[in-house]
Amino acid sequence: DIQMTQSPSSLSASIGDRVTITCRASQSIRNYLNWYQQKPGKPPSLLIYAASNLQSGVPSRFSGSGSGTDFTLTITSLQPEDFATYYCQQSHTRKTFGQGTKVEIK
Amino acid sequence: QLQLQESGPGLVKPSETLSLTCTVSGDSISSSIHYWGWLRQTPGMGLEWIGSIYNSGSAFYNPSLESRVTISVDTSKNQFSLRLRSVTAADTAMYFCARDVYEFVSGSPTNWFDPWGQGTLVTVSS
Numbered sequence: 435d436i437q438m439t440q441s442p443s444s445l446s447a448s449i450g451d452r453v454t455i456t457c458r459a460s461q462s463i464r465n466y467l468n469w470y471q472q473k474p475g476k477p478p479s480l481l482i483y484a485a486s487n488l489q490s491g492v493p494s495r496f497s498g499s500g501s502g503t504d505f506t507l508t509i510t511s512l513q514p515e516d517f518a519t520y521y522c523q524q525s526h527t528r529k530t531f532g533q534g535t536k537v538e539i540k
Numbered sequence: 541q542l543q544l545q546e547s548g549p550g551l552v553k554p555s556e557t558l559s560l561t562c563t564v565s566g567d568s569i570s571s572s573i574h575y576w577g578w579l580r581q582t583p584g585m586g587l588e589w590i591g592s593i594y595n596s597g598s599a600f601y602n603p604s605l606e607s608r609v610t611i612s613v614d615t616s617k618n619q620f621s622l623r624l625r626s627v628t629a630a631d632t633a634m635y636f637c638a639r640d641v642y643e644f645v646s647g648s649p650t651n652w653f654d655p656w657g658q659g660t661l662v663t664v665s666s
Binding site (some may be wrong): 435464468476477479523528529530531534 | 602604636645646648653657661
């Protein structure tokens with residue numbers, strides 16, 4: 435299986451901060467990488483597909499980049515509704531998820 | 541608007557079979573070009589894909605669960621179902637169904653899960 439490793443596992447940030455979350459694959463997955471946001475008691479919600487494509491309805495402060503083994507999710511100006519857990523997921527070979535990054539209020 | 545809703549028992553005894561159904565509204569499984577999937581989430585293992593099925597009944601599974609899993613589809617009811625045999629406490633989880641979207645992006649096929657059902661908690665305990 436392809437292992438997905440996210441870093442950090444958690445972070446504290448303030449409203450308006452720029453936040454960067456990293457996801458590394460154990461082998462090249464080209465651009466077969468998706469990002470999800472999950473709030474407590476809710477299912478994951480798609481943010482970014484194919485590494486850099488913003489899902490319809492997702493605010494433009496979210497962006498994704500990377501290819502091969504290293505990927506990044508960036509939130510340019512953190513908003514109150516962005517405090518959540520973020521997951522990466524590869525779809526290159528079967529489907530596996532990172533362990534999640536919890537974004538908390540500083 | 542596409543919606544998915546999981547249903548089934550919230551408590552299953554060890555060694556028995558976990559059975560869940562996902563009802564789809566706002567889209568027709570029989571005419572969809574996408575797959576339909578099951579996933580689960582636990583505090584320890586995180587998010588785990590279980591398997592996905594097409595409207596033809598063609599299914600593929602996570603190899604780690606394949607020996608115990610069957611996913612089936614009932615297009616007349618616009619539902620698909622999960623059966624997980626010989627459950628243990630390790631199968632206690634929040635179970636989600638989701639559309640397993642397949643699209644061409646920049647000329648290459650890729651896929652993602654969207655949307656997801658709200659999830660249903662299944663506890664394995666005697």
